[in-house]
Amino acid sequence: MTDTHSEPITVVFALFPGVTQLDFTGPHQILGMAPDTRLILASIEGGELATDSGLRFGGVLRLEEIERCDVLCVPGGYGTSAAMEDEAFLLQLRRLAEGARYVTSVCTGSLLLGAAGLLNGRRAACHWAWREVLSEFGATPDPARVCRDGNVLTGGGVTAGIDFALTLVAEIAGETTAQSIQLMAEYAPSPPFDAGRPETAPPEVLAFVRERGERAGIVRRAAVASAAARLREIA
Amino acid sequence: MTDTHSEPITVVFALFPGVTQLDFTGPHQILGMAPDTRLILASIEGGELATDSGLRFGGVLRLEEIERCDVLCVPGGYGTSAAMEDEAFLLQLRRLAEGARYVTSVCTGSLLLGAAGLLNGRRAACHWAWREVLSEFGATPDPARVCRDGNVLTGGGVTAGIDFALTLVAEIAGETTAQSIQLMAEYAPSPPFDAGRPETAPPEVLAFVRERGERAGIVRRAAVASAAARLREIA
Numbered sequence: 001m002t003d004t005h006s007e008p009i010t011v012v013f014a015l016f017p018g019v020t021q022l023d024f025t026g027p028h029q030i031l032g033m034a035p036d037t038r039l040i041l042a043s044i045e046g047g048e049l050a051t052d053s054g055l056r057f058g059g060v061l062r063l064e065e066i067e068r069c070d071v072l073c074v075p076g077g078y079g080t081s082a083a084m085e086d087e088a089f090l091l092q093l094r095r096l097a098e099g100a101r102y103v104t105s106v107c108t109g110s111l112l113l114g115a116a117g118l119l120n121g122r123r124a125a126c127h128w129a130w131r132e133v134l135s136e137f138g139a140t141p142d143p144a145r146v147c148r149d150g151n152v153l154t155g156g157g158v159t160a161g162i163d164f165a166l167t168l169v170a171e172i173a174g175e176t177t178a179q180s181i182q183l184m185a186e187y188a189p190s191p192p193f194d195a196g197r198p199e200t201a202p203p204e205v206l207a208f209v210r211e212r213g214e215r216a217g218i219v220r221r222a223a224v225a226s227a228a229a230r231l232r233e234i235a
Numbered sequence: 236m237t238d239t240h241s242e243p244i245t246v247v248f249a250l251f252p253g254v255t256q257l258d259f260t261g262p263h264q265i266l267g268m269a270p271d272t273r274l275i276l277a278s279i280e281g282g283e284l285a286t287d288s289g290l291r292f293g294g295v296l297r298l299e300e301i302e303r304c305d306v307l308c309v310p311g312g313y314g315t316s317a318a319m320e321d322e323a324f325l326l327q328l329r330r331l332a333e334g335a336r337y338v339t340s341v342c343t344g345s346l347l348l349g350a351a352g353l354l355n356g357r358r359a360a361c362h363w364a365w366r367e368v369l370s371e372f373g374a375t376p377d378p379a380r381v382c383r384d385g386n387v388l389t390g391g392g393v394t395a396g397i398d399f400a401l402t403l404v405a406e407i408a409g410e411t412t413a414q415s416i417q418l419m420a421e422y423a424p425s426p427p428f429d430a431g432r433p434e435t436a437p438p439e440v441l442a443f444v445r446e447r448g449e450r451a452g453i454v455r456r457a458a459v460a461s462a463a464a465r466l467r468e469i470a
Contacts, residue, residue: 020264021260021263022261022420025261025264026257026260028256028288029255029256029257029260029393032288033288039288039289048293053263053264053268053274054267055260055263055276055292056292056294057290057291057292057293058283058292058293059291107421128421145423146427156421157420157421158264158419158420158421159397159421159422159424160421162394162424162426163424163426163427166426167427175428176437176439176443178427178428178430179428179437180430180440180443180447182430182431182436183430183431183441183444184392184444184448185257185393185431186342186362186363186392186393186395186431186432187394187424187426188380188429188431188432189398189426189431190380190398191397191401191417191422191423191424192381192398192401192402192405192413193405193410193413193414194423195413195414195417195418196418196421196422196424197418197421197423198418200423201417201418202411202414205414205415208411208415209415209418209419212415213419
């Protein structure tokens with residue numbers, strides 16, 4: 001028996017090739033500033049991992065090496081479709097989620113939680129462009145930037161990971177600690193434009209981004225359909 | 236002779252051990268979504284680089300291998316003092332800045348630009364806790380989140396890198412492209428607290444963060460004094 005109060009909070013970022021790095025580097029920076037946290041990057045293969053912006057991360061563990069975690073965090077990105085079709089990856093998400101205190105995601109990572117069967121009957125956030133896809137996995141899409149439903153904490157697209165992480169730190173370590181981290185990270189955002197949501201972006205910008213996301217196949221309909229079908233078989 | 240119009244914009248992130256990863260991963264994600272950009276991580280040693288949150292980056296080039304760049308970007312972080320005392324690093328900053336269209340920084344990276352003699356007579360931003368140190372290098376501290384002075388574009392602390400990068404993309408590729416990237420990254424920030432600036436943070440939070448930064452030696456007075464003295468010798 002271990003005294004869990006003396007143990008650090010273990011956070012596992014479950015990664016896959018083509019992940020969007022800011023989905024997890026934002027939370028990693030914020031959570032890493034909290035006391036007594038142990039942050040782990042892990043993927044199916046381990047080793048060095050390539051992200052969708054070309055950044056490469058070293059020292060990535062293999063998911064199956066990790067016994068348990070307190071926080072499971074699944075980011076999203078260009079590799080979402082492929083990860084959704086990777087049963088070994090989804091299996092690891094299910095296994096690690098089982099013992100976790102918090103099951104979390106950023107961006108299209110919630111679709112991977114969904115494909116793993118972890119969002120059935122839950123409200124969840126997602127990147128705005130693919131939020132509705134959550135319903136294919138029995139979840140209720142929520143437009144919140146950070147959505148809480150029981151022990152499931154999900155963030156919206158990419159940069160929402162910072163807001164998500166501060167919310168999580170406040171839960172785990174208290175509001176004062178979260179505020180200290182916000183001040184250290186000088187998180188008083190001041191975007192030069194007001195185009196961060198489909199409701200505020202100019203129509204031509206919205207059309208361009210929708211088309212670009214579609215063309216990139218970030219969330220392919222076929223991948224969603226087959227993941228949803230496999231999920232129904234398991235259930 | 237090469238036609239520079241057909242060449243991508245080359246952005247070099249000049250890194251050092253103990254850099255704060257979000258200082259450059261934020262801009263890297265934003266700039267990487269812009270068309271025709273080539274992003275390079277480089278440090279004195281090259282290879283794998285450890286950051287202050289424990290993340291390790293692979294495939295880092297050696298600064299001296301890089302002939303030139305269009306944008307030089309220097310992040311900050313816990314390793315700032317050591318980088319300020321590394322003459323080889325400052326020499327590479329001076330060399331790359333000479334041919335660059337934009338000389339830029341995030342967080343305490345502006346102190347490294349300053350120590351390299353690149354901010355003499357310029358206004359510049361910096362992390363709020365060390366902004367005044369800029370004056371030791373002949374620069375004028377500016378409280379703006381993103382500060383422009385000629386071809387020098389500097390951001391405030393850590394998360395200001397995202398605002399900085401969107402501002403830079405707007406200059407390089409136009410406002411519509413910057414807005415598209417903002418929408419793709421769902422950058423409609425909604426911090427759970429209003430503690431991101433010393434003016435808005437609770438006093439006890441401000442005191443704690445000041446003390447923690449001091450204790451960590453992020454910007455040591457001795458390192459600043461000796462860098463400023465070396466700079467006077469060069470001038």
